[in-house]
Amino acid sequence: MATKGETTRNVILEHAVYLGASMGLESLSIGRLAEDLELSKSGLFAHFKSKENLQIETIRRATQQFVVEVISPALKADRGEPRCRALFERWLEWATRKGGCFFLSAIQEFDDRPGPVRDVLAKTQADWLDTLATAARIAVDEGDFRKNLDPRQLAFEMYSLMMGAHFLYRFVNDRMARERTRAALERLLKDARQDRLGAHKRKN
């Protein structure tokens, strides 16, 4: 069972992830959290020591949530194209829910701020691009995708699409965001499955 301290810490970090996604990581402060959650500022200081550490702990918590909500369920899908689809679909749900995507907001916020927070964030995104590329590589091995597919290129294009979805969803408030993104994914996967023209050329 969680101790009282762990429970409090959980409540704080859940709220911090929500605030971070909707208002930005810079909006996180020990004072703000203390006020929102009616906790003592000194108690929060004991938990997190500094704003920077609070931001890093919040990124770690968001990463745990992402693993639980996106990666783990998608890994239950069959290896190959089904798993690539499941990763993307879960991610789309994550990115277009209320508040938007914690990570896509944070990377824009910290892209010009070198330091430990940016380093932790950069690692999460590199890990995620690796996860997408690995799923694509497996799909090549399984024969779902063409042999000459560059898995990192596909990962980059999936990532770009999600940024576009996030933009439409949050900025333009386009109700089409998910449909457009899914249509774009279909085109990407169609191209990944086969290069019929290329295959034809090679045969002749």
Add this chain to the structure above:
Amino acid sequence: MATKGETTRNVILEHAVYLGASMGLESLSIGRLAEDLELSKSGLFAHFKSKENLQIETIRRATQQFVVEVISPALKADRGEPRCRALFERWLEWATRKGGCFFLSAIQEFDDRPGPVRDVLAKTQADWLDTLATAARIAVDEGDFRKNLDPRQLAFEMYSLMMGAHFLYRFVNDRMARERTRAALERLLKDARQDRLGAHKRKN
């Protein structure tokens, strides 16, 4: 000839666009600009009245720059696919130069801040998506792109790709950013040019 007031205003806004792109629109303040440019704070107040107005004037100036550097030269390319390519290529240069893209930074910053600044920004992005979609529609009319192409879908995908490029360039510092983006564009255009499988099906 520009008056002294106009010249000063130009110098201020050029610097404001640069700061906005690299540090964010929120970093713009009359005090900061006065310090950087060794001008009097009261003089800057006379020019811009408020921080919000300064931000809006800065967006307008960035839009003028974008028209001069991206749109006008690209419109000299032939109607059809060449013009779509020219728009994208000029835009890629704009987005991956020192400081990054003023607009892609600003929309991330203001996506959760309703108000006049966000409204002006939203209009710039809606106009730009329209410009891209119009170029794609012309390419359909010219016979370069397939008849059943959705020009707004292509515009969305070009936009997403640029967000991905901007992310790789600014956050991951990936020297591959431009190559990956160009490779993705090639596939996008290949898909726009023809739907051979679909054409085959329709013929039978």
